[in-house]
Amino acid sequence: MFDDTIAAISTPLAAGAISVIRISGNKALSIADKIFKCDKLKAPSDAEPEKMYLGKISVPNFTERCFFVYFKAPKSYTGEDLVEFQCHGGVKITEKVLEEILKRGAVLSGKGEFTRRAFINGKLSLSDAENLIEMINAESDCALISASRLLYGNFGKEIKDFFNAVTDLIAESEAVLDYPDETEDLLAEFPSRLETIYKRLKFFADGIKISKAVKNGITVAIIGIPNVGKSSLLNALLNKDRAIVSDKAGTTRDVVEDSFEYDGFKINILDTAGIRKSTDEIEMLGTEKAKFEAENADLVLFVTEADRELFEEEKELLKNLNSYITVKNKSDKLKKIPDNTDKVIYVSSKYNKNINAVSEKIVSFFRQGFKEFGGEIVTSLRHAELIKESLNRLKDCIDGAKEGQPLECILIDLKESRRALGKIIGDTADEGIIDAIFSKFCLGK
Numbered sequence: 001m002f003d004d005t006i007a008a009i010s011t012p013l014a015a016g017a018i019s020v021i022r023i024s025g026n027k028a029l030s031i032a033d034k035i036f037k038c039d040k041l042k043a044p045s046d047a048e049p050e051k052m053y054l055g056k057i058s059v060p061n062f063t064e065r066c067f068f069v070y071f072k073a074p075k076s077y078t079g080e081d082l083v084e085f086q087c088h089g090g091v092k093i094t095e096k097v098l099e100e101i102l103k104r105g106a107v108l109s110g111k112g113e114f115t116r117r118a119f120i121n122g123k124l125s126l127s128d129a130e131n132l133i134e135m136i137n138a139e140s141d142c143a144l145i146s147a148s149r150l151l152y153g154n155f156g157k158e159i160k161d162f163f164n165a166v167t168d169l170i171a172e173s174e175a176v177l178d179y180p181d182e183t184e185d186l187l188a189e190f191p192s193r194l195e196t197i198y199k200r201l202k203f204f205a206d207g208i209k210i211s212k213a214v215k216n217g218i219t220v221a222i223i224g225i226p227n228v229g230k231s232s233l234l235n236a237l238l239n240k241d242r243a244i245v246s247d248k249a250g251t252t253r254d255v256v257e258d259s260f261e262y263d264g265f266k267i268n269i270l271d272t273a274g275i276r277k278s279t280d281e282i283e284m285l286g287t288e289k290a291k292f293e294a295e296n297a298d299l300v301l302f303v304t305e306a307d308r309e310l311f312e313e314e315k316e317l318l319k320n321l322n323s324y325i326t327v328k329n330k331s332d333k334l335k336k337i338p339d340n341t342d343k344v345i346y347v348s349s350k351y352n353k354n355i356n357a358v359s360e361k362i363v364s365f366f367r368q369g370f371k372e373f374g375g376e377i378v379t380s381l382r383h384a385e386l387i388k389e390s391l392n393r394l395k396d397c398i399d400g401a402k403e404g405q406p407l408e409c410i411l412i413d414l415k416e417s418r419r420a421l422g423k424i425i426g427d428t429a430d431e432g433i434i435d436a437i438f439s440k441f442c443l444g445k
């Protein structure tokens with residue numbers, strides 16, 4: 001339990017309909033007693049928990065009508081006594097009320113301190129806190145859905161179950177270490193017990209690439225030789241005039257980046273300079289950047305012209321691309337437009353024809369994976385790395401047990417595997433990591 005009582009404005013500091021001011025700690029109620037008056041109550045300390053009371057806060061020189069709610073420890077967000085005032089949403093009103101609360105003995109909370117207290121008081125696990133911040137910061141429907149599944153689904157519980165299962169194995173192993181016969185029996189069971197844990201964890205690990213796409217968006221680079229209509233395609237996808245289009249080859253020099261949402265996915269799209277051999281220094285720099293983006297993107301849109309075969313230089317370019325879709329642009333120049341195939345789409349960027357098919361294709365690359373891992377997706381890179389670490393160590397244990405290694409050796413890996421899982425839920429995370437996680441929260445959360 002903490003000695004001090006913290007307070008903060010929990011809503012954004014701007015003019016709005018309402019503002020919420022929170023106080024958490026032993027003195028929350030006694031501070032409320034000093035500033036809040038309500039006809040239905042002798043004092044806020046007589047309030048029924050989780051019930052709203054309309055009354056007045058008296059602050060020197062002005063009075064504010066507001067609602068008051070009391071959450072009794074441990075049934076509150078932080079696990080401590082917690083009081084909330086819902087005031088009119090003005091910057092000055094809220095600041096004055098907070099000032100008064102601080103004068104009456106509360107201290108201003110740091111970033112994420114309410115949630116940190118919730119974590120320390122066992123109201124949520126460290127991974128829950130991280131998933132909560134993912135939810136708050138979600139930039140697309142998919143990111144929101146995935147973070148909410150993680151928070152309200154089984155992720156934290158499952159990791160805790162794995163952690164407990166591994167802890168039990170360690171405890172059992174340590175108990176029999178001095179009795180060689182029993183050690184053998186235990187080792188015989190080891191591979192199958194470990195494999196059960198391993199398989200489910202592996203499922204999480206396999207979802208990592210998809211997770212990154214869900215959280216940060218899918219990065220797509222538009223690549224091709226000059227003048228094929230790359231910038232026109234960018235503009236058509238974004239539905240705005242973002243990049244300069246002209247019939248001069250070599251118009252785009254630098255990378256032009258923007259993003260849009262399609263079917264719940266965030267797509268980060270990059271238009272690049274046309275790739276060709278040139279003696280112009282700036283154009284060569286543009287070409288280098290284009291190649292760099294092509295290598296680092298999740299997917300490449302290779303743009304060419306629909307009314308001709310590929311040039312040799314384009315065939316060369318294709319040799320260096322990993323996953324790509326061919327976009328045959330300027331299809332308006334064709335008398336008859338062929339059907340799209342799995343990897344080739346015919347569009348006219350200039351006349352906005354079939355552009356949605358491109359977005360659809362980009363998203364379908366990732367949607368399949370999203371469905372497969374639809375249960376729980378690991379969106380935090382920290383979780384992903386730790387799950388990988390735990391898995392590698394488990395694999396070493398399974399191999400060790402099969403090879404007949406002594407129990408002492410297997411135990412070392414097993415403990416490392418447990419440590420990695422513990423870091424996810426917070427049981428074995430060090431202060432530095434915990435500080436870093438809570439500093440991502442806003443004041444008052």
Ligand SMILES: Nc1nc2c(ncn2[C@@H]2O[C@H](COP(=O)(O)OP(=O)(O)OP(=O)(O)O)[C@@H](O)[C@H]2O)c(=O)[nH]1
Binds near residue numbers: 226228332
């Ligand atoms: N007919 C037709 N012309 C198009 C189409 N898309 C683009 N163009 C024309 O092709 C020319 C080049 O277009 P851009 O979008 O600037 O081509 P780019 O690939 O970005 O060119 P660089 O930046 O120089 O590499 C312009 O004159 C466009 O109007 C299309 O779908 N149909």
Ligand SMILES: [Mg+2]
Binds near residue numbers: 251272
């Ligand atoms: Mg261009």
